[in-house]
């Protein structure tokens with residue numbers, strides 16, 4: 001469509017948003033090349049494509065965060081030009097980012113009106129409007145709830161409500177299900193149906209093809225910056241969609257044979273961390289968990305409570321849990337960015353509890369962090385310097401006492417090649433890579449050091465199905481060689497498929513064990529949200545956890 005030559009429509013159009021001929025170039029990369037996207041009113045339109053295909057760039061253009069080099073945007077048949085998100089919001093475009101942007105210490109009401117009106121003396125009108133929107137779309141949001149008390153799914157609903165409050169008619173949801181358990185995904189999809197029923201449109205970005213096929217009315221596939229086709233969910237299988245996207249079949253995380261040995265690699269005993277305790281030694285998020293950090297009695301809450309387990313050589317131990325139930329603190333304690341208040345950590349028979357992070361890393365602890373931007377990368381540094389991060393003293397980054405830039409650069413080229421990191425070179429900044437490609441770089445770096453113990457937090461978050469298969473293969477290969485893995489993932493298929501043993505964390509405690517061979521994602525989801533499940537073996541309150549960990 002050439003919107004510049006077509007007059008504004010007079011009759012009400014069925015098209016909410018039309019992007020035509022969008023081209024966007026970055027140095028060395030054409031991120032979008034003549035892309036077309038037409039989103040009808042009252043539909044969920046999925047946007048899928050491999051890592052670096054150009055999805056985020058296209059959405060940043062629609063949301064006014066970036067200017068296209070060529071092409072036009074029309075909203076309700078009228079051509080528009082956005083210089084900022086504020087412009088896009090004015091025209092009814094809203095975006096819910098993958099990383100929520102809510103202020104924890106404020107209420108829902110305050111968060112929703114933040115930025116759109118003065119906080120001082122919020123009128124009854126705002127409260128009424130929130131209630132009205134919440135009721136109309138079945139969001140179930142309580143205006144006076146404190147955001148820090150809300151779980152992930154509720155926070156997401158607040159984000160959705162926030163954009164609706166500002167008058168959004170088209171909502172962009174960037175990988176909204178990445179952090180949700182299956183039951184929460186079903187609830188989100190119910191909310192999306194309510195939005196559709198009111199004539200609103202949703203642009204849904206996801207790498208989870210099964211979900212895309214179940215929620216979308218239409219699908220646009222982009223590949224290497226161009227639109228390669230559209231698909232109708234009723235007539236498409238996940239396999240066909242995967243082929244359109246990345247030219248390969250759908251991978252499965254399933255691990256064929258067991259490689260678990262009886263050689264303990266990591267043994268954690270009675271690990272406890274308090275909310276205010278555990279001196280922080282490095283960059284990590286504030287401790288979060290369900291409920292207040294300070295309990296009613298004035299006692300400091302345990303964010304990790306008497307946790308014990310052993311992982312053996314050749315074993316992947318998965319931990320399932322809704323975000324904020326102690327996973328961050330467990331990872332911090334294991335990698336050494338936070339001290340335990342009590343308990344011990346032994347690595348290959350040696351007590352490493354007092355060891356600093358660097359010593360743990362040098363001894364063979366690999367680390368794929370939860371938050372790649374804050375913990376995994378120096379965003380403004382080139383790729384090859386990111387290759388060195390966390391491994392300053394190790395080959396090929398170092399020769400004796402000296403840094404070896406050439407070694408790091410050569411090895412970065414190898415990782416780029418081997419892990420298919422889509423980049424014009426190793427001198428570009430990590431910030432300029434797409435999210436999935438950043439993840440591939442981190443995984444490549446960590447696996448390159450042949451760790452003996454790997455802390456893998458969401459190792460395939462944001463990566464496409466092709467890269468996912470590759471990362472799973474690497475983890476499986478290393479596991480065959482004796483790697484012990486602690487796998488934390490919100491992707492329950494990944495968790496069930498890759499794990500040899502599975503445990504559920506809730507409110508800082510390991511509360512249940514599950515058999516990966518028989519448990520379903522739904523059962524696991526119930527256990528994660530605290531509901532009882534007949535299929536899981538619940539850990540008795542009084543039972544000595546170390547007995548069952550062995």
Ligand SMILES: Nc1ncnc2c1ncn2[C@@H]1O[C@H](COP(=O)(O)OP(=O)(O)OP(=O)(O)O)[C@@H](O)[C@H]1O
Pocket residue numbers: 026027029030031049050051052053054055056057058422423431432433434435436437462464
């Ligand atoms: N600010 C930037 N500077 C330079 N290159 C960029 C910038 N933003 C994006 N790119 C490049 O544009 C291409 C498209 O990236 P984009 O983030 O849009 O992909 P994506 O489809 O969203 O990928 P993913 O699924 O990994 O999130 C990539 O090659 C990326 O490296």
